[in-house]
Amino acid sequence: MRATLIHGPRDIRVEDCPEPTLLADTDAIVRVTAACVCGSDLWPYRGVSQTPRPRRIGHEFIGRIAAVGEGVSTLAVGDFVVAPWANSCGTCPPCRDGVQVACEHRAHWGGADEFGLPVDGGQGEAVRVPNADGTLVAVPGVTEPDEALSKSLLALSDVMGTGHHAALGARVAPGRSVVVVGDGAVGLCGVLAARRLGATRIIAMSRHADRAALAREFGATDVVAERGAEAAARVRELLGGVLADSVLECVGTAESMDQALRCTRPGGALGFVGVPHGDDPLPISVLFSKNISVAGGAASTRAYLPELLTDVLAGSINPGLVFDAVMDLERAPEAYAAMDGRRAIKVMLIP
16 A cells, blocks of 8 residues: 655655554554644654654544454444544443543554554554544544545544644633634644634734635634734724633644733633643743743544534534645655645645
8 A cells, every 4th residue: 555654854755655454453454544744743843843754644544344353342344533643442440431532542643552563644544543432523424425524524633633622721701802823734723722612802813814714714714924023012902901701722832821811811821732842832921920821732633522422413503614625645755845835824735
């Protein structure tokens, strides 16, 4: 089969790889119908995260089950499924608490399972899925989704659930004002999540016309292009002299965290989901002096998938709009370059 590998900074290749097989009773084999490039994939692509040896890459995919192990009880061959970005067993204490990213038996896409057995990356034609019952979510009544539905289902594997996680961490609720820092796919989904949770004043931070337009379509009432102190002043002006009740940090840099804190009112809440890079960006003294509550981290999208899937199938949310480009799997190197150069928000890959 064909699959995507990263060899080093800006070195993405699509190569021939072995077809996956069932290696454990709890495995499933999924034939991938769509995968995508994540913003977090750009960290190794840019060389910020090291790639000591070539490896499979990709952690978001949807597809159809081709085979299941004898221990799989909730899934069947032919089911159409969404694979969350984090593999999870579903039965250990963290999983039972809804924190599947901390699963005690987690396998890693493009890496290995807890027994050291290889696991395929999501950007390929097929994937061996360990912990199939605890990981995969079947889509009821769907066997051949069209492109629009495929995009929204694929968004549920990571970015929509992650934006929702940021909104929950920021205590978004009806009547609260919201600022979203970051206009990538996660930030845009954070805007959509804030609207879904009832916020009526949502300020998106963006300097890009296409992303700002999508933020408004998702529910943003205002767009702020300024940065730093000027951005915080603009937020204060828009909100009648106060800062935001809830702020979503969806980038992961010291600069984005500083921006988020500047925009949070005293006693407000900040939800962070940007993968941290660089120096520790969370100053305790600012949290202390402003009494800001902070929550977030890696999102357990598996916990949110059922409720978000219901809304997608009902047509009440359409997170798939974050995909503004669709490419064949063989064009994966081009997809990475497009996202790295901000010529695309998010690229869907079709094997």
